[in-house]
Amino acid sequence: MLTVRNLKKAYGSRVALNGVDLEVHRGETVAIMGPSGCGKSTLVRCLNRLTEPDAGSILFAGKEVTTMGANELLETRCRIGFVFQQSNLIKRLSVLDNVAMGQILNGMDRKEAEQLALGELARVGMADRAGDYPENLSGGQRQRVGIARALALKPEIMLWDEPTASLDPILVGEVIEVLENLAQIGTTMLVVTHELYFALRAAQRVVLMDHGQVVEQGHPQAVFANPVSEVGRKYRDLLERWREPALTDGDPTYRPQRGAGRRVYQGEIISGKVHIRTG
């Protein structure tokens, strides 16, 4: 469904992507992982040309994205859902309008678009906040609205750019749950994440990146069990540090604690990122 070949991007003298090759199949959930600054976000933003790549090829549903004209690119973007790290909601619009906005501006009847938006909000558990404004929502709620907005486009593929990166540990679970649900129903997704447990549980394939290149990819458990790359080894070491035996033998599971209507995770901060360990 999505094929990337030799994709390159540089910001001045700093190379962000240095010949990335990647494939995503329909219904597949692919997790892209790697250390900060390795080019994950650049890669995912290049896929719908929110960031213009310098070179390479991106085939989406058989069409070359990098050479598309403006109108065709806009149509393609409508077929690709994008969830941002910061949710990127329009502050002056209500939750409902934020979600319905894409379809309304694309010409759908307003009522029909709002019905659709309400459905997507219900899917992420935010239907009761449809009339609120983003500033009145928590980070996790805003992120769920952002997910609903992307889903409202009925995309063929969902791109996630570190959707939990800016959330505190308590809120991460809200987003992860939505991600897992989408994965379970076969939504094609490419997820840039630092969440190991998500990769292990929900992704069919994990792609490890370092210095703008794909250094290793495969089934998550296989990759993390026998890593061939330095990045892979670091992730393996991280997994081994988990205390619970079940987690150290390559079969990690998480057992969320429920409290005040939310899933609660305990963990520690390593290199600025939250990694889950059971409490």
Add this chain to the structure above:
Amino acid sequence: MQINSADSRQAQGIIIRGDSRDVARSESYLLNGDGKIQRFAGMAQVRSRRDELMHMLDESEQLLTQLNQISPEAASLASNALEQVLGYSRLIAKARQSQEEMEAVRATLGTDNPMQGSARLDAAVRKIDSASAEMARLGSDIERLRTSVEGLGEVAAQLNGFNNRLSSVAQFLSLGDGIESLLSATRTLGALSEGIAAQKQAVASFAEQMREPLAAVEYWREKVLRFQSEVTDYDQLLALGGAGRERLDDLIMVTDRTVALVAEADPTGISGTLEGLAGNGEGKVNLPGLSAQIGDIRASLPNLRDEEIGRSVAVIEQYVGDQAYAGEKVQLLTDQTLTVSAIKNTIRRESEDQVDVVVLPIGAIQPNLRGEVFRVLGEVRTTIAALSVFVLGILAFLLDHALILSVLKRQARQRVMRGSKWQRMTTRLAGSPYLFGGSIGLIWFVLAFLASGADIPVVGVWGAAGLGLLTGCFFTATCEKFNPVNEDEIVAGEALGQPFETIMREIVIPAGRPGLMQWLNRRRLVMK
């Protein structure tokens, strides 16, 4: 000098710096824009009508003084002559009596009455002597009068010459209210010199008329004196016999001819002229008064330097009739051979009564308080308009264009340059937000300046253009500080597949500062 007209041979202009009295050398040079001397331009011929006028007024005053000094003598002579002219009939009578006495003496020569003859001869000789002496005095007086009047006439002729030029220069200079006083004086001077010329003519004519009788009287008097020297008494006359009779007959003949000539002359026609000269007639000119008037006029002449006159010509551009007039002004410089009404009628006819005509003299411009206030208010108005333009321009940039510039800067940052070096440079330049900002600033400021009639000294339309350009570039450089765009919202719009126009309309402009653009955008907004 500021050159007003020029051809291949000469140029004419007005002095705008300095004064004609300061001109010591006649070489002239061209000046460049900084006032530095450039190449030799030619020989200058300076003509100051004002100085000419002052010189002529001085000369006229001197001539009047001279005239005033001569006049009493002429008046005295005229008075004497008049007295004699009025007594001319008595002179004729006296001459006739002496004639009769001489006839009586001749009649006694044939009789034996020597006593009677002697008495008659004595009486006849006395009467002839008296009459001829009076007649000779009249001749002398007429001659002296003629000489004096000729002197008056010469002064009057000079005065008349000055007066004509004075009138011409005064009209050219256009002295305002002073011109009436000066023209009045010149009219009086003209009448005076004409009167003196007429008197001179009359006196000369009279002298010519009396020349033959007076010559005869002179001859008659010589005859009488010779007769008296040769014939001392009646006895000697008798002793001379025939020779004595001949001498008596000769004297009687000369007496008859002289009396006839004197009687023919009618000097009474000159009496009116003599009365005028003597100061007894009508229309007598008050020479000291006229002289004082000329002095006053000279003192009241505006003692302006040529540069001040040159400036006053420019000042008329601002002040017309002591008021500051808005709109275009056309300045017509004329001499006073053209009447004001004729000029007004012509201009009104040609302009279809769309032009106000105000007549005022050069050099008599004294802007009043009202005019000054209007001028200052006008300057304040234009300055306020200019400042308003600037403030509105700033607001337009702050409220509207800063937002657009922020978006353009974002796009410029994200734009990927492909192609050759020149293509990349062209693309970068064409898409530069500074080009857009500078152009908008320039157009906005210039249009607003022109539309509002704004004006600040030194800052003209080019200044406004430069200011607009700089303002536009400044706001382009700092637009994100004044009106930043929400990068996340724009990217969200792009991710939703929305075109640039829709993103601007639905996301960027509504999120910006309230302004004209936002107000206009509200009607087109879908996501309200």
